[in-house]
Amino acid sequence: MGVVVLAIGLVLVVEGLVFALAPSRIEDMLALVARMPVETRRLIGLGAIAIGVMLLWLARGLGA
Secondary structure, three states: OHHHHHHHHHHHHHHHHHHHHOHHHHHHHHHHHHHOOHHHHHHHHHHHHHHHHHHHHHHHHOOO
16 A cells, blocks of 8 residues: 555656646647547557556566
């Protein structure tokens, strides 16, 4: 359970930094994503899931 709380905390810190340091860029990124085809967004999401699973697997292998 501690690892889950740690992961959620890290996600919130990273997302909070984006909002705090570059709020105007978020609007640009949202407009860019809105213009992307649905399939491209789906592939980006699947790629992010794959990278996340690999990072979790690596972290568990390193003893985290």
